[in-house]
Amino acid sequence: MQAALPKPVANADSHTYWNAARERRLVIRKCNACGQLHFMPRYLCPSCWSDNLDWIDASGTGRVHSFSVIRRASDPAFASRVPYVLALIELDEGPRMMANILGEDALGVAVGDPVTVTFEDRGDGALIPQFERVATRGA
Numbered sequence: 689m690q691a692a693l694p695k696p697v698a699n700a701d702s703h704t705y706w707n708a709a710r711e712r713r714l715v716i717r718k719c720n721a722c723g724q725l726h727f728m729p730r731y732l733c734p735s736c737w738s739d740n741l742d743w744i745d746a747s748g749t750g751r752v753h754s755f756s757v758i759r760r761a762s763d764p765a766f767a768s769r770v771p772y773v774l775a776l777i778e779l780d781e782g783p784r785m786m787a788n789i790l791g792e793d794a795l796g797v798a799v800g801d802p803v804t805v806t807f808e809d810r811g812d813g814a815l816i817p818q819f820e821r822v823a824t825r826g827a
């Protein structure tokens with residue numbers, strides 16, 4: 689019942705992020721003062737506090753830095769989804785972001801697995817950046 693899952697709530701810091709997701713683009717922030725890339729979207733650079741930031745398109749690829757298998761939903765909207773994987777993804781660009789691992793092989797995830805972004809439809813055009821494991825060549 690994916691239609692019952694919550695939609696993103698954009699704020700001034702994340703509006704561009706969620707609009708890009710609607711176009712199936714994963715964007716992160718780049719600081720023009722110190723060069724740091726970061727996630728989550730915010731108004732000030734967490735490294736140098738500059739507000740001179742740009743948005744850049746991320747490759748959408750990375751690796752699983754850590755994960756947890758959720759077996760009891762903390763929100764009733766996710767009850768039909770358990771068990772599911774909540775993971776900390778380290779993007780190839782460096783920043784880390786929380787997301788679900790989707791796909792039939794999601795529960796077989798391991799730390800270090802390569803992943804690629806996918807966009808989960810939450811209705812009304814809202815898309816959530818999530819990740820899928822990259823199939824091992826020849827598997």
Ligand SMILES: [Zn+2]
Pocket residue numbers: 719720721722723724733734735736737738
């Ligand atoms: Zn900075």
